[in-house]
Amino acid sequence: MEQYETLRANVRKLGSQLGTVIRQDLGEELFNKVEHIRTLSKATRAGDKEAHQDLEATLRDLSDDELMGVARSFNHFLTFANIAEQYHTISRSGHQDIDKPHPFEDLIARLREQDVNPETIADAINDMSVELVLTAHPTEVSRRTLIHKYIEVADCLEELEHPHLSNSQKASTHKRLSSLISQAWHTNEIRTQRPTPVDEAKSGFAVVETSLWEAIPDYLEQLDGLLREQLGISLPVDARPVKFASWMGGDRDGNPFVTAKITREVLMLGRWKAADLYVSDLNSLAAELSMNECNSHVRALVGECQEPYREILKSLRDRMKATRNALFRALSGNLAALEQPGLINTKADLLTPLQTCFESLIDCGMASIANDLLLRTIRRIHCFGIHLLSLDIRQDGERHAEVFGEVTRHLGLGDYMQWSEEDKQSFLLTELTSKRPLIPRDWQPSAEVQEVLDTCAVIAETDPDTLGTYIISMASNPSDVLAVRLLLREAGVKWAMPVAPLFETLDDLSGALDCMTRLFSIDWYRGFINGKQEVMIGYSDSAKDAGVMAAAWAQYSAQESLVELADKEDVRLTLFHGRGGTIGRGGGPAHTAILSQPPGSLKGGLRVTEQGEMIRFKFGLPELAVRSLAIYSSAVLEGMLLPPPTPKDSWRDVMAELAEESCKAYRDVVRGNPDFVPYFRAATPEQELGKLPLGSRPAKRKVGGGVESLRAIPWIFAWSQNRLVLPAWLGAGQALKVAMENDRGAIMDEMFTDWPFFNTRMLMLEMVFLKADQSLSEYYDEVLVPDELRPLGQQLREQLSSDIDTVLALTHDDSLMDKEQWSRESIMLRAPYMEPLHRLQAELLKRIRASEQTDNSDLELALMVTMAGIAAGMRNTG
DSSP states (O other), rough: OOGGHHHHHHHHHHHHHHHHHHHHHHOHHHHHHHHHHHHHHHHHHHTOHHHHHHHHHHTTHHHHHHHHHHHHHHHHHHHHHHHHHHHHHHHHTTTSSSSSSSSSHHHHHHHHHHTHHHHHHHHHHHOOOEEEEEEETOOOOOOEEEEEHHHHHHHHHHHHHHOOOOOOHHHHHHHHHHHHHHHHHHHHSSSSOOOHHHHHHHHHHHHHHIHHHHHHHHHHHHHHHHHHHHHHHOOTTTTTTTEEEEEETOOTTTOOOHHHHHHHHHHHHHHHHHHHHHHHHHHHHHHHHHHHOOOOOHOOOOOOOOOOHHHHHHHHHHHHHHHHHHHHHTTTGGGGGGTTTTTTOOOHHHHHHHHHHHHHHTTTTOHHIIIIIIIIHHHHHHHHHTTSSEEEEEHHHHHHHHHHHHHHTTTTTGGGGOOOOOHHHHHHHHHHHSOOOOOOOOOOOHHHHHHHHHHHHHHTTTTTTGGGEEEEEEOOOOHHHHHHHHHHHTOOOOOOOOEEEEEEHHHHHTHHHHHHHHTTTOHHHHHHHHEEEEEEEHHHHHHHHHHHHHHHHHHHHHHHHHHHHHHTTOOOOEEEEEEOSSSTTTTTTTTHHHHTSSSSTTTTTTTEEHHHHHHHHHSSSSHHHHHHHHHHHEEEEEEHSSSSOOOOHHHHHHHHHHHHHHHHHHHHHOOOTTHHHHHHHHSSSSSHHSSSSSSSSSBBBBTTGGGGGHHHHHHHHHHHHTTOOOTTTTTTTHHHHHHHTTOOOHHHHHHHHOOOOHHHHHHHHHEEEEHHHHHHHHHHHHHHHHGHHHHHHHHHHHHHHHHHHHHHHHHHHTTTTOOOOHHHHHHHHHHHHHHHHHHHHHHHHHHHHOOOSSSHHHHHHHHHEEEEHHHHHSSSSS
C-alpha cells in the first residue's frame, strides 16, 4: 500500500547498507547467494511456485560453513526491518498509518463528549496505578551493547527525515548509519554461554538507562500539558500513574540459579545503577541552578552563600557519589562499606533536598526553572526511587509447605505436608498470633529449606520501597498465603509486604473465588491486610492446560467473581496479569487487552508482566516508550471511567459452551492422540531449545519430565518456530463452529459487536491465523517428521484452514485482519525475511539430528541465530 512507502523506504535503506557490510565481510559469492535467496523469498511469498522450488534447492545446497553467514544475514535484515517499523510508529510520517496515534487525546475527546467532568477525570488519574513488571525471557537474546546501537540507528532515521537537512549533514548521518550497521554486524549477536539471572537483571536496568529514564518525565510532561490544555487541570508533582517492577533476580519458581545471594546482588546492582544515573542528573542540576534568590527555608539550610541551590545540590551529589562507591565495594564483597554514615539509603534522603529547592524556586517566581530539569529529576525519583526497579519475589507454594513440613517433624508435631487444609490453617494462625518464634535456632534444615529461609532473610534486611510483591505460584488454598506470612514474620519482616496467590491452572482459576472467600473470612488476615489484596491471574499454564478459549473464559470469570467479592468485603483488589507476549499466553495489543477485562477490574490498579523481546519492542526507544506508556494508562483510565458492559446471561451461556467444547477439542489432540508428543518433538525445535543458552531458567520444571512438565514459554515458542502456532488457536475454532451449527450465530454476532471481551478474542484469533503459515509448517514436516507421524500434521493444518473460515464467517471479514491494516502491514513487512530463516532452521535441525558428531557447536550456533531471528520476526512468540 502506498501509505506505507516511507516505512518501506527505510527498510530498503537499512537493508542496502547491511548488504554492503555483508558483501565486505563474507565476500561477493556468498553475498550474491544471500541476495538470490532474498529475491526468491519475495517471489515465493507472492505465489511463484518455480521460485519456491528454487529457494528450497538453494538452501538445501548450502554448505555447513555457508549456513551461519546466511542465517546471520537474514537475522540482521529482520532486526533492521523491526527498527524501521519501531521508528515509523513514532515518526512524523508514521502517525497517519498506525492505530491510535494519540491515545490520550482521543480518550479525552470521548470523555468530554460523554460529559465526564474534569474533576472526575482528575480524581481517576490521581487514583490510577499501572505497574509494568519486566521479566526475563528465554527467546530474548539481544545483548545490551547491540540494543544501544539499535537506538542510535533509529536516531539516524529520525535525523534523515528532517526536511531542512543540508547535503553535508545528510552525508554525515549516512556515514554514521553505515558505521552503526557495520558495528552491529561485527558484534556477536548471540551469547555463547547461558545468561545468569544477574545478566538478565542487567538487561532490565539497561532498558531503564537507555529509554525509560528519559521516557518517564517526557510522558508525564506531555500528559500534564494535555490535561492543562484540554481540561484546565494539572498533574501533581508526585504523580506516578505508571511505575515499574522486575522479576529478574527474584523469580525463583523452578529456577535453581535464583538464590538469596543472587537476589541480594541484584538489589544492590539496581541501587548502584540508580545512583549512577542520579549522579549524572545532579551534575546537570548543579550546573544550571546558579540562582541566588531563595526562600527562608533554603536560606536557613545553607546560610549566607551566593548560590544556595548549588550548595544543596553539590552536597547531595557528593552523598550520591559516596553511595555509588559504597555499593560498588559491596558488590565486590565488602558489605561493611554500606554501613558508613551519610549514604543515601531511602527515597526521602534524595527527594527531600530536591523538593526543598523546587518549592523555593516556585516561591521566588522562578516556576519555569523549577518545572524544567529539576521537575524531571523529581518525577524520576517518584517513579524509580533509589532502587530503579522494585523487585518481586516468586516461589512455588510447595516450597513453603516443605519448610513447615521439616519444622513440624523436627519439633515432633507430625508432618505438616500430610495435614488437612483446616489443620494447616489452625497451626499457621496459632503461630501468627504467638509472640514466640517458631523456628528453633539450633535447627539445621535441608539445603532447599534453608534457601527459602535465606530468601526471607534478604527481604527482612531490605528497604520496603525496594521490593514489590511476593507471588506464590500454584496457589490454591488459604494456607498457601498464610504460610508465606508466617515465614516473613519469622524472618523479622516488620512491614506488610504484599503477598499475591497466583491462580494459573484451569482448576486453580475455577477455585480462586472459594480460596479468597475463605481467606477473607479469617479475622486475623482481614485485620493484617488493612483492606488491600493483590491476586495474580496466570495466562500461560491455563492456556497450556485447556486451550486459549477455555482459559480466557476461566480468567475472565475468576476476575469477575474476585472483583465482586472484594466489593462485598470492602477490599481494594489489585489484579496482576501474568501475560506473555503471545496470544496463547494472554498477549496481544495492550489497549484492547485491557479494555476486554471485566467491569470494575481496574479500580484497584493494574499490574501486568512485560516479557523479553516485548520489552524492547514496546520500550526500546524513548519516544516509543512514551507512546506505550500512553497506550497503557489511557486504556486503564478508559476502563475506569467508561467500563465495558456486564455480559448478558445469554452471552455467558454461549461462552460456557465454547469453553467446554474448546477444552475438549484441545485436550483430545494434546492429551488424547498418542502421536501428538512424538509429532511435537519432531516437527518443532523443542528438544534443541533446551540445549541452547537462551535464558537462565531451565526449559522444564522437572528434569526428565515430558511435555506436561515443559514450561509454557518454550511450549508456545517451539510451535511459533515452525509457524503452526498451535497453542494459540487449537480448540477455539472447533468450538465456534459447533456453536454456529447449534444456532448460536445470532448471539455471537451480538457478542462480537457489543462485548469487548469476545470481540478481542476474535481479533486475536485473526492475528494468530495471519501469523501462522501452513506452507512453512508443511515444510518442517517434510524435512523433519517421520512418514508415520505426518498425517497428524496434515490433520492439524486442515483444522487450521477450517478454523480460519469459521472465524472469518463470524467476524464478517473477507480476509484476515481486514480492519487492522497497520497490524497486517507489520506482519507482512517481515514475511520475506522470515521465509529463509524458517527453511534454514529446518535444514539445520535435520543436519544436527542426523549428525553422529558430539560437537555440533557451529550448527547449533547457526540454529540459535535462526531462533532469535524468528522470535524477533514473530514479535509475540513466547
